[in-house]
Amino acid sequence: MSDAWEEIQAVKSKRNSLREKLEKRKKERQSILASNLGVDKRDGSPSGKERIVCTAATKCEPSLEVRLLQVLSDMQLQLPATASALMPGLGDVDTGIVASLLQKFATQKLINIKERTESTTDANIEVVSAESVRLAAMTQRT
Structure with a gap:
């Protein structure tokens, strides 16, 4: 019974680790997109004159x-x-x-x-x- 419990705990730990990695990647992508689009990272508003920007990560309008x-x-x-x-x-x-x-x-x-x-x-x-x-x-x- 303790083996099954340890396996369940290992799976939960691995799942939590993967969630943290996904969340970190999501934040990195948002940061990259924000910098490419000229968005102020503090408040999410466009900084200065807004220009249309296309990158490999984003599609053109x-x-x-x-x-x-x-x-x-x-x-x-x-x-x-x-x-x-x-x-x-x-x-x-x-x-x-x-x-x-x-x-x-x-x-x-x-x-x-x-x-x-x-x-x-x-x-x-x-x-x-x-x-x-x-x-x-x-x-x-x-």
Whole structure:
């Protein structure tokens, strides 16, 4: 009987240990997200001017993707266009986010991009061509 009791206590101890580890990881993730989103850790409010930020841990705001698709499907857009040239129609967005979305759209075969090697910034992605039919279908779908 004492063996069973010891096993139960060992399982409870292990479960509590795992709970503590999960709670610690959760706090670490929240801290990382807060720092990436520019949130003040003391009160959880946005610090300064709020910018849209996408990382591997967070997903981009869907409305940003829709706005970028609309900018790319605009027939008056002069191609080739750099990522920074597309930003005025998107609002206050980081160039890295736009570059990331452009790479995503290129993977989906909506656009063709070329990475310029003049410098290492994200703004050196250039949209060479756009598949207007596919872009129109994507903007209507969203």
